[in-house]
Amino acid sequence: MTVFLKFFPFSHTSIIGNSRHYSSKHNKELLNILKIMPKEPKHIAEAQKQRRKIKEKLSRYVPGKVTLQVLGTGAKGAPRALYLFSDQTRYLFNCGEGTQRLAHEHKMKLAKLEHIFITQSAWRNMGGLPGTALTIQDVGVPEITLHGPPGLGEIFVATKRFVVIRDLKINMADCSEQNVFEDNVLRVEYVHLMKSDVISDPQPEDTYGFKDSEVEATVQQEDASTSTRSEKNRRRRRSSSRSTSSDKAIEDDTDYYAHERKRFSKSKRRRSRSLSIESGSRTVPEIVSPTSQATLRLNKEMGVSVAYICRLQPRPGALNLEQCVKMGVPPGPLLGRLKAGEDVVLASGVKVCSREVCEPDDPGPVFIVLECPTVAYLDSLVNNAAMKKHQSSATHDDEVACLVVHFTPKEVCDDARYRQWMDKFSPSTRHIMLNESNSCMGSEAVHRIQYKLNLLSDSIFPLLKDKGTNVAEEISDNPSNKKQKCEEKNGNANAHTSLQNDLNFENLTVQSRPATPDSLFISPKTICTYQLRPRKGLDRTAEIKINPKEYINETMAVENFPTALTDLKDKLIDEKKKLHNSEYPKILFLGTGSCIPNKTRNTSGILFSTNDRQHIVLDCGEGTYGQIVRFFGPSESDRVLANIEAIYVSHLHADHHIGLTGLLQGRRKAIRNQRLRDKGPLYLFAPKQIMAWLSFYDKCFEDITEEFVLIPNGDLVYNNPVYPADMMKPILSELNLSDLKTCFVRHCPNAFGVSLVDKHGIKLTYSGDTMPADSLIELGANSDVLIHEATMEDELAQEAVVKMHSTTSQAIEVGRKMAAKHVILTHFSQRYAKLPRYNDNFSENVGIAFDNMQVNMNDLVLVPHLRPALKLMFAEHYEDIENKAMKRNMRLEREKSALSDKNLKRKQSVT
Incomplete structure (x- = not known):
């Protein structure tokens, strides 16, 4: 390992002295390593080739099975996502933040995803697009088509610095109302819903039509600056707080993943930095013509919502072989x-x-997917001629919509005009609501692991408070018997429902349809399905449910675990007797995985609470907002969200900040729900380059910069502070802190570590992502707790160097050098989904972080005692990673032996 480490003789002073934080010498040495360690995935090209062959073969047939499936219910903190799948291909309607995590858990085959339909260009619908695009790129999808409002493609232009799309072609469909989309599975008409003021003052057709120029954009940040708030929205002391950095526009051309790349030729490197988007029939391999600022603002002001009238392609009736024989x-x-x-x-x-x-021909059922964002769109909706064709007034029975899926907000659905419009559909039409009126957050896996961890300590691992998932009362010992009893635990519901294999699907459409407008709505849970072909209607038998009894029995059945649990309980009782009560500060881990979320570890996020009403978020990966809702519950989470006073972003990799927009919007709603009129914007401590992304999003899509005041991390570097002390003092007071400092760390450009000291002198240091850094050791000297990334196991030290991360032993050694009282390891590679590999360096002050783990200063003494029980609890997983390590070592030995033999033969041939 020392061979690799000597290539990186960085110190915090040399990093600070360079505006890019990397000297050319260091870049050259890093590229030399990358040259001999190519990291480009080689499987993608082959996967794409196979995918095209399969697609060509199947595209000649109309599939015999087509099903709609609810992936994200739109509940508070949950994504909005509807999945349409056939034997051949997949379609996604809306892709809210957290969609890829649920798709991974529920084994949705993203490798077959080809089309994504977005109703409106808002974060609630498209926050999951960047992460989903990266995932489908990695599994070999060659291209994908986006359907939606004007300017939708700008999301990939805006995120291109930290969401690197190289092997996926993104097509933009022409979604003008004169056009239709059609393939061998379905036919889709586009309906534009407009705000009333837009309808009364129509724009020229080319203003809100879908034009090539709308996806030929580069990121423009002419108005971006680190001072982001208007005077009327600055409240309390924050009205005088602003960045001392230059008010010049912030532009960011940094390649944040350069340290992970294989060396390209100049032409390949140039192509990799551009986004390939195809609009209509013309390919745009490099985006060079910027969309005008006027067009960007107009798209945002118009706020077009696209509804989709979908019809399955007609299919000839199946041949009845029994009748043929007769x-x-x-x-x-x-x-x-x-x-x-x-x-x-x-x-x-x-x-x-x-x-x-032959069976009768199937002309193809009609279903509609729509969003009426506000009551201002109601005129456009209720008077739309295309919609009327599929209501009760339809000229033919085949034209009547069998299903309408509403992404419309609850407050609009409650409007009398919207209800009247729904009443105009046939009584046979079903209506599925995907909005915050639902309560199911979609994950069973997070409850499974939390119930298990709760056995160890109900204070460190409290049970989650989202109550929207069914709780199974009993499950048969026979896995093939699907007869189950379940009790719905969502608020006031107390009805018992018996779910059987042979239930009539249509009988499950609504819970005892009362003769009220509410009977129009179906409140689904994740994996609720509607089978369109063959026509069977709604099926709720597969909806997710949690089974605490099963999880606990499963864990207690592990060999030697009950004994280990008893020993642990005794130790915890003894330790607690020595401690005094100290509820705050408190640390809640919201995400402890790296790169992409999986079903048990979300991407980076920590909630640091100095008291009951002052919270600071440290990093904000995708789904951080949802994690807060899941932990505290829908009601209590509003109080927590409204009292988030600051967010710290360590660096600009997507897994550390892509959840920022959703969290800011969630906080804004919580403040409104709590009626806290005196609440102003929060403080955003982040690399100043983040404004390139945030201001562009604000300009193109939704107002967001009014929610925060940026204080650049670079202005708070511990040995060279720029931010004025007299301005920092009141900010620290608002955050209930006595100190907050940063340092540059050894990761990507503009990467920082941070230390915070509360008013009682408790010091917390957080590494962000980094290799071992002397600057962090100096910054965090004598910390009460160090939270340090430990992405790799020790035997993968070389890979850690290439990706500029730390191994577990390196992280522990950093804690030893800074004399930290306690060390908590986090940011584990997703290969360690449940538990990292232990080593001899795991001393008595070292603990392992899990999602939804909450500790105060007293609990830090207890956390290391959990390790033996954890190893038994996840014995199967631990054995698996040990076996993989053994096979890896054997492979390396074989390669080393083969290389030695080759060198020996070469020497013999020379002599």
Whole structure:
């Protein structure tokens, strides 16, 4: 390992002295390592090739099975996402933040995803697009088509510095109302819903039509600056707080993943830095023509919401072989002719008509997906002629919509005009609501692991308070028997429902449809399905449910675990007797995984609470807002969100800040719900380059910069502070802190570590992502607790160097050098989904972080005692990672031996 570490003789002073924080010498040495350690995924090209072959083969047929499935219910903190899948391909309607995590848990085959339909360009609908694009790129999807409002493609332009799309072609569909989308599965009409003021003052057609120029954009930040608030929105002392950095526009051309890349030729490198988007029939390999500022603002002001009227392609009726046998039709070509709709004459002279031996043709059911964002869109919706064609006034039964999926907010659904519009559909039309009226957050896995961890300590691992998931009362020992009893635990519901395999699907559509407008709504849970072909309607038997009894029994059945649990409980009782009560400060881990979320570890996020009403978020990966809602519950989370006074972002990799927009919007709603009129914007401590992204989002999509005041991390570096002390003092007072300082660390450009000291002198240091850094050791000297990333196990030290992360031993050693009283390891590679590999360096002051783990200063003494019980609890997982490590070592030994033999033969041939 020392061979690799000597390539990185960084110190905090040399990093600070360079405006890019990397000297050319260091870059050259890093590239030399990358040259011999290529990291480019080689499987993508082959996967894309296979995918194209399969697609070409299947595209000639109309599939016999097509199903809609609720992935994200739109509940508070949960994504909004509806999945349509056939035998051949997949379609996604809306892609809210957290969609890829639920897709991973519920085994949705993103490798077949080809089209994403977005109703409106708002974070609630498209916050999961960047992460989902990276995931489908990695599994070999060659291209994907986005459907939606004007300017939707700008989301990938805006995020291109930290969401690197190289092997995925993104097409932008022409979604003008004159156009339709059609393939072998379905036909989609686009309906534009407009605000009333836009309708009364119509723009020229090319203003809100879908034009090529709208996806030929580069990020423009002419108005971006570190001082982001208007005077009227600055409240309390924050009205005088502003960044001391220059008010010049912030532009960011930094490649934040340069340290992980293979060396490209100049032409390849140039292509990798551009986004390939295709609009209509013309490919735009490099985006060079900026969309005008006027067009960007107009798209945002217009706020077009696109509704989708979808119809499955007609399918000939299936051949009834039993009927064919009865009528004497022999095997052979006659069957094919009958299936094709042709009448035939048998050798006996008997005429057999096609209609006698075939099921009726399926013309294809109609379903509608829409969002009416506010009551201002109601005129456009209720008067829309295209929608009326599929209501009760339809000219033909086949035109009546069988299903309407509403992404419309609850407050709009409650409007009398919206209800009246819904009443105009046929009584046979079903309505599924995907908004905050639902309560299911979609994950069973997070409850499974929390119930298990709760056995160890109900204070460190409290049970989650989102109550929107069904709780199973009993489950048969026979896995093949799907008869279950479940009790709905969502608020006031107390009805018991018996779910059986042979239930009539349509009988499950609504809970005892009362004769009120509420009976129009179906409140689904994740994995609620609606089968469109063959026509079977709604099926709720697969909706997720949690089974605490099963999780606990499963854990207690692990060999030696009950004994280890008893020993642990005794130790914890003894330790607690020595401690005094100290509830705050408190640390809640919201995300402890790296890179992408999986079902048990979300991406980076920590809630640091100095008291009951002052909270600071440290890093904000995708789904951080949802994690807060899941931990505290829908009601209590509003109080917590409203009292978040600051957010710290360590660096600009997506897994550390892509959840910022959702969290800011969630906080704004919570303040409104709590009626806290005196609440002003929060403080955002982050690299100043973050404004390139935030101001662009504000300009193109939704107002966001009014929610925060930026204080650049670079202005707070511990040995060279720039931010004025007289301005920092009142900020610290508001945050209930006595000190807050940063340092540069050894990761990507503009990466920081931070230390915070509360008013009682408790010091917390957080590394962000970094290799071992002397600057962090100096900054965190004598910390009460160090939270340090430990992405890799020790045997992967070389990989850690390439990706500029730390191993577990390196993180522990940093804690030893800074004399930290307690060390908590986090940011584990997702290969360690449940538990990292232990080593001899795990001393008595070292603990392991889990999602939804909450500790105060007293609990830090207890956390290391959990390790033996954890190792038994996750014995199967731990054995798996040990076996992988053994196989890896054996492979390396074979390679080393082969290389040695090769060198020996070369020497012998020379002599």
